Amino acid sequence: MSILNLKALYQTVILENAQALHHCETLTGVPSVTLHNPSCGDTINVQLVIKDQTIEQAAFTGDGCTISQASASIMTDVLQGQPVSAARQRIANFSKLITGTQLSPAAQHALGDAAVLATVAEFPTRIKCATLAWHAADQLLTMGDATNGRTN
Amino acid sequence: MKKLNYRADFPILTTQINGEPLTYLDNAATSQKPQAVIDALTHYYTTDNANVHRGVYTLAAKATDQYEAVRDQVAAFLHAARREEVFFTRSATDSLNWVAQTYGDQFVTAGDEIVVTVMEHHSNLVPWQQLAQRKHATLKYIGLTADGQLDLADARRQITAKTKLVAVAHASNVLGVTNPVATIAKLAHAQGAVVVVDGAQAVAHVPVDVQTLDADFYAFSGHKVYGPTGIGVLYGKYALLEQLTPAQFGGEMISDVDWQTTEFAAIPARFEAGTPNIAGVIGLGAALTYLQGVGFDAVQELEQPLTDQLLTGLSQIDGVTVYGPRALADHGPVVAFNLAHLHPHDVATGLDMAGVEVRAGHHCAQPLMRYLKVTATVRASVGFYNNSTDVERFLTALQAVKEFFHV
Ligand SMILES: Cc1ncc(COP(=O)(O)O)c(C=O)c1O
Numbered sequence: 001m002s003i004l005n006l007k008a009l010y011q012t013v014i015l016e017n018a019q020a021l022h023h024c025e026t027l028t029g030v031p032s033v034t035l036h037n038p039s040c041g042d043t044i045n046v047q048l049v050i051k052d053q054t055i056e057q058a059a060f061t062g063d064g065c066t067i068s069q070a071s072a073s074i075m076t077d078v079l080q081g082q083p084v085s086a087a088r089q090r091i092a093n094f095s096k097l098i099t100g101t102q103l104s105p106a107a108q109h110a111l112g113d114a115a116v117l118a119t120v121a122e123f124p125t126r127i128k129c130a131t132l133a134w135h136a137a138d139q140l141l142t143m144g145d146a147t148n149g150r151t152n
Numbered sequence: 153m154k155k156l157n158y159r160a161d162f163p164i165l166t167t168q169i170n171g172e173p174l175t176y177l178d179n180a181a182t183s184q185k186p187q188a189v190i191d192a193l194t195h196y197y198t199t200d201n202a203n204v205h206r207g208v209y210t211l212a213a214k215a216t217d218q219y220e221a222v223r224d225q226v227a228a229f230l231h232a233a234r235r236e237e238v239f240f241t242r243s244a245t246d247s248l249n250w251v252a253q254t255y256g257d258q259f260v261t262a263g264d265e266i267v268v269t270v271m272e273h274h275s276n277l278v279p280w281q282q283l284a285q286r287k288h289a290t291l292k293y294i295g296l297t298a299d300g301q302l303d304l305a306d307a308r309r310q311i312t313a314k315t316k317l318v319a320v321a322h323a324s325n326v327l328g329v330t331n332p333v334a335t336i337a338k339l340a341h342a343q344g345a346v347v348v349v350d351g352a353q354a355v356a357h358v359p360v361d362v363q364t365l366d367a368d369f370y371a372f373s374g375h376k377v378y379g380p381t382g383i384g385v386l387y388g389k390y391a392l393l394e395q396l397t398p399a400q401f402g403g404e405m406i407s408d409v410d411w412q413t414t415e416f417a418a419i420p421a422r423f424e425a426g427t428p429n430i431a432g433v434i435g436l437g438a439a440l441t442y443l444q445g446v447g448f449d450a451v452q453e454l455e456q457p458l459t460d461q462l463l464t465g466l467s468q469i470d471g472v473t474v475y476g477p478r479a480l481a482d483h484g485p486v487v488a489f490n491l492a493h494l495h496p497h498d499v500a501t502g503l504d505m506a507g508v509e510v511r512a513g514h515h516c517a518q519p520l521m522r523y524l525k526v527t528a529t530v531r532a533s534v535g536f537y538n539n540s541t542d543v544e545r546f547l548t549a550l551q552a553v554k555e556f557f558h559v
Contacts, residue, residue: 065495
C-alpha cells in the first residue's frame with residue numbers, strides 16, 4: 001500500500017473540517033463530558049444545549065489528531081437542531097458505520113458529512129479517534145435522560 | 153571479522169505490512185525475537201516442560217536446572233555480586249511496583265521525600281506517586297537542562313536529607329538520553345536514600361554493571377531485550393533484600409508452614425511465590441545468550457550510525473522538531489519528534505501505509521509531555537538489526553506525509 005492510500009482516510013471533507021473546526025468553543029453553564037483516549041492522550045470535551053427534547057446547540061473543544069478533531073467538528077453539525085431521539089439514532093448509526101456495517105441510504109444520508117468517515121473502518125487503529133466525540137455526546141444524552149427521570 | 157548483519161536471525165523482518173516490507177522502528181516499545189529465542193521456547197515445551205523446584209523426577213530437575221541457570225546468567229549480565237540478588241517478575245513494571253510495595257511501604261514514612269525525574273515512564277512514576285499518597289510523603293521531580301538532559305544541578309537541589317528514595321530511568325524512552333545513574337546514586341547515598349533504577353530502555357543497548365552504577369534496585373523487562381513478553385527481572389542489593397517482607401505468599405516461597413505461622417524460604421525463592429514463568433525465564437536466557445553473542449560493541453557499532461542517520465535526516469526536513477539532545481554523542485537509539493503542527497497519529501498512520509512502524513502518543517510519559525509542552529510525539533527507535541534502508545524508508549515516507557498534509 002502506498003502513502004497515497006492516505007486519501008481514503010483523509011478525505012477533503014475531513015481535512016477541511018480539521019483546518020476550520022465547526023462549533024469549537026466552550027459554552028458557559030452547559031453540561032459537558034470530557035473523554036480521553038488513554039492510548040494516545042487525545043482529549044475531547046463535548047457540550048450539548050438541550051431544550052424541549054431538542055439539541056439546540058452542540059459544541060466541542062479538545063486536542064487530538066486530524067480524525068478525532070474533524071469527526072467532532074462534523075458531529076456538531078450532524079447533531080445540532082436534532083430531536084434527542086433522532087440524535088441518538090444518528091450516534092448509533094455512526095457507530096455501526098465506523099465498524100464497517102452497511103447503512104440504509106436514508107440512515108447514511110442523515111449522517112451528512114459524517115458518512116465519509118465510513119472509510120475509517122479500513123483503518124482499525126484509528127476507529128477510536130473517530131468515535132471519541134460521539135461517545136461523549138452519547139454520555140451527555142444519557143445524563144440528560146437521567147436528570148429528566150427517563151429510563152430508556 | 154564479526155558479521156555485522158543480523159537481520160536473517162529475525163524471521164519477522166521478512167514479512168510485509170500493508171503490502172510493503174516491514175520497517176520496524178518501534179524497538180523502544182518491544183524488540184523483535186531472534187529465531188534462537190523462538191526455538192528455545194519451542195524446545196522447552198517440546199522436551200523439558202515440568203514445574204520447577206517441585207519434583208524429584210528427572211524432568212523436573214531438568215526444568216529447574218535450566219531455570220536456575222538463567223538466574224546465574226542474568227546475575228552475570230548485570231554484574232551482580234551474587235546470584236541471589238536476582239529474581240524474576242512479570243516485567244519492569246512489576247519489578248518497580250514490587251519495590252514500592254515492599255521497600256517503599258516498609259521504609260517510607262510521613263514527611264519523607266521520594267525523588268523522581270520528569271522523564272520517567274508511568275511505570276517508574278505512578279507507583280511512587282501512589283506510595284507518596286499512602287504514606288503522606290512528598291514526591292519531587294528533577295528537571296531537565298535546556299537540551300533535554302537530566303539537570304544534575306537540580307538533582308543536587310531536590311535530593312535532600314529528607315529523601316528516602318530516588319527513582320530514575322537508566323535510559324529515557326522519549327529523549328534518547330542515558331542518565332548518569334552513578335552520580336545520582338552518589339547524591340542519594342550521601343543523604344541515606346536508596347536508588348531504584350528503571351533499566352527497561354538501557355539493557356538492550358548498553359552493558360549494565362549494577363555495582364559500578366551502585367544501584368540499590370535495578371529493573372528490566374525481557375521483551376525489550378529480544379526475549380519473550382511476561383518476564384521481568386529485579387535486581388536488589390542483598391543487604392536490602394534481607395530486610396524486606398515478601399509482597400506475595402504461596403508455593404515455592406516457604407521453607408516451613410505451620411498452622412499459624414510460616415517460615416519463609418531463603419532469598420531469592422522468598423520473592424518468587426507460585427509457579428513462575430518458566431518458559432519466559434528460559435526464553436530470556438536464550439535472548440541474553442544471543443545478545444551477548446552479538447556483543448555490545450557490535451550493537452553500538454550498528455546502532456549509532458542509524459541514530460545519526462535518523463537525527464541528521466530529521467534535521468533536514470523543514471518543520472521537524474526533535475526532542476532531547478541534538479548531539480549524537482548524547483543521543484541513544486530513541487528519537488522523538490513532531491512534524492509541524494500535524495498530530496503524531498496522523499504522521500504514524502501515514503508511515504504505516506509505507507510499512508514503517510513507529511510509535512505515536514505520549515509514550516506513557518505524560519508528565520514529560522507536559523514538561524515539553526506537547527500532548528504527544530512520534531518516536532522512531534532502532535535496534536541493531538535495523539539498517540540504513542530502514543531509516544531511508546522512514547525518511548522518504550515522512551517526506552511523503554509532509555507533502556500529503558501540506559505542512
Ligand atoms: C523507560 C521504561 N520504563 C518502564 C517500561 C515498562 O516496561 P513494561 O511495560 O515491559 O513493564 C517501559 C516500557 O514501555 C519503558 O520504556
